[in-house]
Amino acid sequence: MSAGGEHQRQVGVLAVERVASAGRRLDRAHARVGVGRESSGDAHSHATDHTPRVRPAVIAIFGPTGVGIDARFSVGEYAELVHAEIDGLLDAGRRPIVVGGTGLYLRAALADLDLRPPPPPGARERWEAEVAARGAPGLHAVLVERAPWAAEAIDPHDRQRIVRALELADAGELEPPEAESQLWTAHTRHPTLLVGLTLDRVELYARVDARVDAMLAAGAREEVLRAHAAGASETARKALGFQELLAGDVDAMKRRTRNFAKRQHTWMRKLADVWVLDVTGRGDEDVAAEIEELANTLRRP
Numbered sequence: 001m002s003a004g005g006e007h008q009r010q011v012g013v014l015a016v017e018r019v020a021s022a023g024r025r026l027d028r029a030h031a032r033v034g035v036g037r038e039s040s041g042d043a044h045s046h047a048t049d050h051t052p053r054v055r056p057a058v059i060a061i062f063g064p065t066g067v068g069i070d071a072r073f074s075v076g077e078y079a080e081l082v083h084a085e086i087d088g089l090l091d092a093g094r095r096p097i098v099v100g101g102t103g104l105y106l107r108a109a110l111a112d113l114d115l116r117p118p119p120p121p122g123a124r125e126r127w128e129a130e131v132a133a134r135g136a137p138g139l140h141a142v143l144v145e146r147a148p149w150a151a152e153a154i155d156p157h158d159r160q161r162i163v164r165a166l167e168l169a170d171a172g173e174l175e176p177p178e179a180e181s182q183l184w185t186a187h188t189r190h191p192t193l194l195v196g197l198t199l200d201r202v203e204l205y206a207r208v209d210a211r212v213d214a215m216l217a218a219g220a221r222e223e224v225l226r227a228h229a230a231g232a233s234e235t236a237r238k239a240l241g242f243q244e245l246l247a248g249d250v251d252a253m254k255r256r257t258r259n260f261a262k263r264q265h266t267w268m269r270k271l272a273d274v275w276v277l278d279v280t281g282r283g284d285e286d287v288a289a290e291i292e293e294l295a296n297t298l299r300r301p
Contacts (some may be wrong), residue, residue, distance in 0.1 A: 013086060014295055015098040015110055070231040076115040078109040083189065090190060093298045095295075100266045103267040121166040126139050136162055147174050160238075185274035193275070196268040197287070200280040208257045210286040212241070214251065221245045 021043050033188035042069045082098075086109070090097045100106035105112060131139045140156040168174040188194075199207075226247040227236060237243065240260060268274065275294065279287050 013090075013096050013098060013110065013188070014043050015106065015192050015194045016291070018199060050053075069227050069236050070233050071209050072233050074115075074118055074234045074235075075104060075108050076118075078105060079113065079115065082109045086190070101273075103264070110190075110192055110194075111185075117209055118136070119164075122172065123167050124163065124171055127166050131159050131163055139163070139166065142166065143169070147157070150174055177228045193291075193298060194271065194273060195291050195294070196271065196276045197279050198265065198268070199278070203280060204261055205258050209260060210233060212254050212257060215241075216245075216250065221248070 013228070040195070067262045086096045086098070086189060093260070098106065098109050100109070129212055137156045139159075139162050140151060140154065143151040143154070143165055147165065150165045150169075154165060156162075165174060224242055227242075228246055232242075240257055241253040243249070268276065275291065277287065
C-alpha cells in the first residue's frame with residue numbers, strides 16, 4: 001500500500017507489480033507498464049459473473065495507431081501520457097489499474113519523478129560508437145574517472161546505463177545524489193494500493209519457457225524481422241527478446257527473460273509499502289478477489 005498519511009484509506013489507483021512470464025509482443029513493442037480502466041460505473045462493486053470489467057487504456061506505444069516503429073520514446077514521454085490517462089480516469093470516477101512490468105516505468109506511472117532531460121543531438125550516437133569500439137567495461141572506466149559515485153551503481157557490462165550516464169555528464173546533469181532515490185520512496189501522485197505478485201521460481205521459469213515457445217509459434221520471430229526491416233528504433237529494439245530473436249537464438253531469449261524475472265523479484269523486495277501475494281497454486285479469480293477485497297477494505301473510513 002502506498003497512499004500516504006490521511007489518504008491511506010482512500011485508494012484511488014490500484015497498481016499490480018507482477019513478475020513477467022515473457023517479453024512483450026514485438027510487432028507493437030508494448031509499453032513496459034499498462035494502464036486499464038474498470039468498465040463498471042461502480043468502480044468498487046464486486047463482480048457477480050465472469051464478464052470482464054477492465055478495458056485497456058494504455059497498452060501499445062508503438063504500432064500503426066501510435067508512435068512509429070522507427071521512433072524513439074523516453075520514460076519521460078511515457079510518464080506524461082500515462083499521467084494524463086490516470087488523471088482522466090479518476091476525474092471520471094473510475095479506478096485506474098496499473099499493471100507492470102519494468103520497475104522504472106511502474107514508478108514513472110505512479111509518481112512524479114525528477115527525470116533527466118534527453119541527450120542533445122549526436123551525443124548518444126557518439127557514445128554508442130565509443131562503446132562499440134571500446135566495449136562496455138572500457139567506457140565504464142571512463143565513467144569511474146568522471147563520476148565515480150555513478151559508476152559504482154552501474155554494472156560494468158550495462159552498455160545502456162553507461163552511455164546514458166556519460167550523456168548526462170556531458171550535459172552537466174550528472175550530480176551526486178543528495179537524498180533517497182525517488183524509485184524507493186512511498187510517494188505516489190494519487191493514493192495507491194501497490195500489490196506485488198510472486199510465484200514459485202521453478203514454476204515461474206517453466207512459464208517463461210512455455211510463453212516464449214508460444215510466442216514463437218504465433219510468429220514472434222517474423223514480427224522481429226519485419227520490425228528490423230522497417231528500421232526499428234533503439235527504443236523498439238530494447239523489447240525483451242528482440243535482439244535474441246533477430247539472431248535466431250531462442251535459448252538466449254529464454255535465459256534473458258528468466259534473468260529479467262529474477263531482477264523483478266529483487267526490485268519488488270525494495271518497493272515501499274507493497275503488499276506481496278504469493279500466487280503459487282492459486283487461480284486468477286481467487287487472486288483478483290483478494291486484491292479487490294484488500295482495496296475495498298482499505299478504502300473504508
